[in-house]
Amino acid sequence: MNRLPMTVTGEDSGVDYCCELKDGVVDETELRDGWKNGDINAYGGWFAILYGGEEQSASYRQMIIAHLDEDENRLIQTLPKEAAFELSLEEPYKK
Numbered sequence: 001m002n003r004l005p006m007t008v009t010g011e012d013s014g015v016d017y018c019c020e021l022k023d024g025v026v027d028e029t030e031l032r033d034g035w036k037n038g039d040i041n042a043y044g045g046w047f048a049i050l051y052g053g054e055e056q057s058a059s060y061r062q063m064i065i066a067h068l069d070e071d072e073n074r075l076i077q078t079l080p081k082e083a084a085f086e087l088s089l090e091e092p093y094k095k
Helices: 070-076
Strands: 006-012 016-020 039-043 046-050 064-067 082-087
Touching (some): 006 046, 016 082, 046 082
Antiparallel strands (some): 016 046
């Protein structure tokens, strides 16, 4: 949270937008295997918006930090091959 706001740029892999992101402090108990379509990951050197591939994701260990609703997930899939994402906290969550 100390690095926010920040912008990351990534490319569409066919199941996600994958952006390099230096790891921060991670609570290992929050890691899980796999993802659900629409999950957002921040772990392992990556920020990823995972819009597809849920069925094949079980072998990936990660920390899911947010989830998109169905409409937002469909919107993500309409972005160009390369896209930039601004990461920030909404006011109610700032300390």
